[in-house]
Amino acid sequence: MTNPLVRAVARLTMRPLRMLVRPNRRMNAALWNAQYALGLWRYLDGMSDGGMPLSLIERWAPDPAILDLGCGTSANLPLAPGRYRRYHGVDISRRAIDQARAIGRPDTSFEVADIRTFDTTDRFDAILLREVIYYLSETESATLLRRLPGMLTARGRILVQVYDVAQAEELLRLVRGSGLAVAEELSTRLGSGPSGIFLVLTATAEPAGRGSGDAGDDSARP
C-alpha cells in the first residue's frame, strides 16, 4: 500500500484502535503485526535522511553500540559495516523483527519485546526512539525516558525523532519533566516526506566545553 492518501486514512482509523488496544501487550502486538502484514509501514523502508542518524552519533561516539527501540524493520538505517560496533533492535512486532533479521547485517541482533517493559544489562552509546514515542501514553513515555540513562555508557546519548513538529513542544516538556537535558535539536527530513526533528538528549546538563562536536572516547564498553 503506497498511496499516501490511503495511508493517511488508514492511520486515522488506526489511531483510536491503537489507543484501545495499547494497554494490552498481546493485542497491541497483534495490531502492529497486522499493520506490517498490510504493508502500511513499507514506505518507511525506503526513507532515510542522508547518513542520519549514524553521522550524528559518530560526533560523540565513533564506532558506537546502538540500541534502537521500536526499530521496525530497521531497513532505513544507514548501518554501513565498520561504522558501528554493534546494533540491537527491539520491536513489539514479530513481523517487523523477522524482516529486520532477514536483512542480515553484521553485528546486529534483534528482539521482540515491548519497550515499555524492555530492560537490559548492556550499555549503549546511542539509544534511538525514532517515530515511536507517539505510540506510548504520556505516562509510559515519561517512565521510559527516566529509565533510559541506566542503559547508556558514560558518553551515551538518547536520540528522539519525531516527524510531527507540532508535537515538539509537548515532547520537550516531557523530556525536561523526565530529568533529561536537550543537548541539541536538529531538523530532519525523511526522503521527500515531511520534515521533523531530532532531539539529542543527555542524562544531565553537560559541563561547559563538552559540546556536540566532542567525540572524546569515555565509553564503558558493553
Ligand SMILES: C[S@@+](CC[C@H](N)C(=O)[O-])C[C@H]1O[C@@H](n2cnc3c(N)ncnc32)[C@H](O)[C@@H]1O
Ligand atoms: C512508525 S514505526 C517506526 C519504525 C522505525 N523506528 C522507523 O523510524 O522507521 C513505529 C514502530 O514502533 C513499534 N512499537 C510501537 N509500540 C511499541 C512498543 N510498546 N514496544 C515496542 N515497539 C513498539 C511498532 O511495532 C513499529 O515498528
